[in-house]
Amino acid sequence: MDVRLDIEPIPDGLIVKVCASRVAAAAALAFRDAFRQATAKTEGARVILDMEDVTFLDSSGLGTLVAMRKSLGQDRQLELTSLSPLVDKVLRLTAMDKVFAIQPNKTAALNQSA
Amino acid sequence: MRGRNDMMWSLTSHPQSVRQTLAQICTYLRECDLDEGQCLNVELVLAEALNNICEHAYAGADDGRILTTISCRGAEVQCHITDKGRAMPNLTPPLGGFRDPDSFAFDELPEGGFGWGLIRAIAQDVQYERRDLENHLFLTIAAELEQSPQLACRLV
Numbered sequence: 001m002d003v004r005l006d007i008e009p010i011p012d013g014l015i016v017k018v019c020a021s022r023v024a025a026a027a028a029l030a031f032r033d034a035f036r037q038a039t040a041k042t043e044g045a046r047v048i049l050d051m052e053d054v055t056f057l058d059s060s061g062l063g064t065l066v067a068m069r070k071s072l073g074q075d076r077q078l079e080l081t082s083l084s085p086l087v088d089k090v091l092r093l094t095a096m097d098k099v100f101a102i103q104p105n106k107t108a109a110l111n112q113s114a
Numbered sequence: 115m116r117g118r119n120d121m122m123w124s125l126t127s128h129p130q131s132v133r134q135t136l137a138q139i140c141t142y143l144r145e146c147d148l149d150e151g152q153c154l155n156v157e158l159v160l161a162e163a164l165n166n167i168c169e170h171a172y173a174g175a176d177d178g179r180i181l182t183t184i185s186c187r188g189a190e191v192q193c194h195i196t197d198k199g200r201a202m203p204n205l206t207p208p209l210g211g212f213r214d215p216d217s218f219a220f221d222e223l224p225e226g227g228f229g230w231g232l233i234r235a236i237a238q239d240v241q242y243e244r245r246d247l248e249n250h251l252f253l254t255i256a257a258e259l260e261q262s263p264q265l266a267c268r269l270v
Contacts, residue, residue, distance in 0.1 A: 024161060025129050025133065026129040026130070026133065056157065058158060059162055059227075060226070062228055066223050066224065067225050070220070085154075086151075086154040086158065090158070090228075090232065093212070093232060093235045093236075094228050094231060095213075098214075098216065
């Protein structure tokens with residue numbers, strides 16, 4: 001399963017953009033591995049996951065977001081931006097929205113100091 | 115507009131087959147003039163139900179047969195899914211509640227087990243029967259009526 005993440009460096013960390021409309025089932029594991037590699041040498045830095053393109057997230061996709069969050073360690077946040085209505089709903093119904101720092105969009109995330 | 119007839123899909127318990135079927139079902143739902151939110155609700159419920167059949171009823175074997183019938187009744191969507199895999203434990207679909215993430219240690223935060231909780235939060239009716247070595251799952255997804263706030267409180 002091919003997946004793509006775009007990595008954009010910012011002064012205090014990086015923005016990881018998920019370039020897919022679905023984070024689900026088969027692709028979920030591939031996203032997890034790609035994210036771990038992309039953030040492997042970013043100790044202490046901010047990590048913002050830009051979800052603008054993602055319109056569909058299922059339980060395996062949600063599991064992937066939690067695994068990404070855990071891979072950063074407890075002392076950091078995983079910031080999520082630009083959630084679609086369904087992605088937002090899946091996070092809220094499962095109460096997993098509490099595990100992430102959720103920003104309405106990239107601009108709001110960047111205006112927020114780390 | 116052909117959306118009013120019931121539609122049946124025959125697929126196998128293979129991730130690629132599930133994915134292709136979900137895409138075709140979404141096309142059909144849009145032809146039924148369902149709004150985007152309702153299409154995504156149905157897609158999510160079916161994705162969880164079909165993935166559970168692949169993982170549990172057929173235990174990862176990718177050649178199990180699954181039949182999915184979809185009926186659009188106005189904005190209400192009825193789904194009937196059958197497979198010939200293992201029965202559900204206790205012949206009952208899991209309740210699948212969600213635990214408050216604050217009750218877990220950081221390293222133990224769950225990375226799965228959300229599927230049945232999502233199905234039950236979004237579908238209004240869930241019925242299951244075991245008939246002649248077949249599983250029959252009936253799911254009804256009604257139109258969304260600002261239902262998110264109270265559903266968001268369904269923590270256990």
